[in-house]
Amino acid sequence: MFKILIIEDDKQLVSLLKEHLYKFGYDTKSVDDFAAVRTQFEEYDPHLVLLDVNLPKFDGYYWCRQIRSISTCPILFISAREGKMDQVMALENGADDYITKPFDYEIVTAKINSQLRRAYGTYASSQNGRTTTVAGLTLDVERMSLTFSGQEIELSHTEAKILDELMKRAERVVSRDRLLEKIWDDQAFVDDNTLNVYITRVRKKLASLEITEALQTIRGQGYRLLPIWEDNK
């Protein structure tokens, strides 16, 4: 299991990060004495460090240099400063990447995964190949495939994202806004009509696995994935 040291002075943020990283199978520890970050680092010997810039006593750059003098483990800065100079400063002080506040969980996990993969090889990626399973239906988001009773089909990027969201909240309504937000990225801009098209495609993919009528439309609210396929079997 990978160990991550979180050096951040906001307790609430630390606990949210810990909770989230725990779900992804990471062991985490936070620093409580900001005068002795280095000794705590040596004691815990983490695989990766999340480091805030504004800390009591000494700033993050200082601790980054301190850690660099004894270890080469990946260091990710978390900072509110989005300026170019601040990022350059962080990288020059030995950091590997930079996350600006406020951030999404996805960004943190993606950056942590990529740093771990780079530092410790492919072993890391296989551990974090995320799959979601609902009543025998398995979605692999990274490989973009859907498996049901021994049958596997390929999904497009957007279809995988939609299914991921629906399966994570199976039996609950997922609003259209949320789906739109999830599948919207720099390249693909989606409006209402496009979402309808994608939903139809997802239904077709499900139908090819002989799952029909599981993806329901809730008028005025959104969509819901009901695992009714169990009963059909």
Added chain:
Amino acid sequence: MKLFFREQILLIIFYLLQLLVISFIYWLDGYRNLMISLYAAFLSGFLLIGYLFIRYMTNRSFYQRLEKPLTSMEDFSGDLQPSPLAEGLQRLLKSQFRLYKTDLHNYKYKLEGHIQFINQWVHQMKTPLSVIHLMIQDEDDPRFTAIGDELDRLKKGLEMVLYTARLDTFDRDFYVETLDLQKVVRTVTSSQKRLFIRSRVFPNFQFEGNLSVATDEKWLSFVLTQLITNAVRYTVEEGRKIYFHGYQRGINVVLEVRDEGVGIPSSDLPRIFDPYFTGQNGRNFQESTGMGLYLVKQICEKLGHRIEIESTLNEGTIVRIII
């Protein structure tokens, strides 16, 4: 020269009076030789003129200094002749200048401290924002969506404070590089996706060829965010689009942001770039500060971009940034 004469006129009048009084006393005493009297007056007058001439020559630079207005703060330190008056003036100016300078320095120092405070404060506020942001991220309940919307407003407000404070130290805070215009626009629009989705307004892109621009990414992104916020806010009908059109015009690259919103009344158009001006639309819509377009204009000027705005009531607004 004029000042010198104005200064000495009393002396001349006084001298003439004295001359008259003395001549008159001699006249009463019975001395009636006019030629000698005139000769004495001429000699005495000549001496006076000589005195005035010497006086003017020694203090020439002093009078010139007094007559010419200062062009800058450090202008007074010209080479003055070594006469007591000139040296006195120089000393006075210098001490005054020093006092002003310390005073000015104090204010400058205070202002810088203030900007630094705001900077630090805004960054500190981002931590609670990130906490709330993370807490509501996995929730899909109307209440959390509402919190998310308010959070977005807070974020925008903080950004505006930060950028307004930074505007004064702009020259130390920008970095020009060659950027792909389309990429910048797409990144900014996708950072505003919540706003788009919530308002059911969607972007449309049209970029003619590969448009690269030399500008500062951070400031241009801020400008675009302001324009997008305005465009979305004033588009009242759902299902409308915001059109981003990038094209080459002569040696310039133009980015056009067109909305199908309520438009700006022509009476408001000349003043939209004024600070704190909200106009008719500002009164009808919420959360208008009147600072957005003012900052946009200021930043564009500093970046060396031009900005044009065109609007038809009830049809929409077109904003063009000429880079």
